Amino acid sequence: EYTNLLVKVIEAREVSVAPEKGTEILTALLRSEKRLVHEAFVLKIYVAWEVLVEDVFVECLYRDPSEYAKHKGISLPRRLTRGICRGLISGLGYFDFKDVSGLKGIAKRALTAACNPFARISSSSADKIDEFYIIRNYLSHYSDTSRQALTRMYRNRYGSTFREPGDFLLDTVEFVEFGEHGEHTRFANYTNAFIKAADEMASF
Numbered sequence: 001e002y003t004n005l006l007v008k009v010i011e012a013r014e015v016s017v018a019p020e021k022g023t024e025i026l027t028a029l030l031r032s033e034k035r036l037v038h039e040a041f042v043l044k045i046y047v048a049w050e051v052l053v054e055d056v057f058v059e060c061l062y063r064d065p066s067e068y069a070k071h072k073g074i075s076l077p078r079r080l081t082r083g084i085c086r087g088l089i090s091g092l093g094y095f096d097f098k099d100v101s102g103l104k105g106i107a108k109r110a111l112t113a114a115c116n117p118f119a120r121i122s123s124s125s126a127d128k129i130d131e132f133y134i135i136r137n138y139l140s141h142y143s144d145t146s147r148q149a150l151t152r153m154y155r156n157r158y159g160s161t162f163r164e165p166g167d168f169l170l171d172t173v174e175f176v177e178f179g180e181h182g183e184h185t186r187f188a189n190y191t192n193a194f195i196k197a198a199d200e201m202a203s204f
């Protein structure tokens with residue numbers, strides 16, 4: 001849903017402004033406006049990922065809580081409600097992970113090997129998701145610390161100085177998929193990584 005909307009934004013040449021006095025007004029959609037839309041969708045997409053991860057984690061714990069009980073050194077019934085499972089992973093706060101490696105570590109401690117789809121997330125998917133988290137963190141806080149982390153990512157992975165995320169995400173990059181070459185926005189690299197990770201978990 002989000003991806004399809006963003007494709008429309010990328011391809012749009014003009015937008016219709018609310019008509020006044022019965023006259024329709026068309027105005028060009030500026031790159032700066034597209035940048036703002038993409039930055040807003042960084043937050044929407046990452047939240048959707050967090051919700052998916054928590055829901056999957058709850059379902060896995062619901063199916064078999066034995067590894068969680070072993071990790072915590074407590075006794076648990078073989079069957080728990082999904083509500084209780086959600087409470088177990090959230091505690092008094094919220095289910096939090098800073099990167100895919102951290103998520104895999106939590107899953108390894110709390111879930112049995114037979115019910116741990118997070119272990120299937122590939123390193124290529126994880127790398128892009130982790131980069132996206134750094135971008136999301138900057139857009140959430142605009143703090144010096146988050147800006148420094150984003151600057152390091154640009155420098156170490158792309159040989160670039162600091163840029164606002166919207167400009168970075170709107171860059172056109174080459175891709176290879178199913179043996180075919182093409183071009184799309186860098187933002188598509190990230191959304192494809194989330195889709196790929198979801199498919200990898202679903203294949204468990």
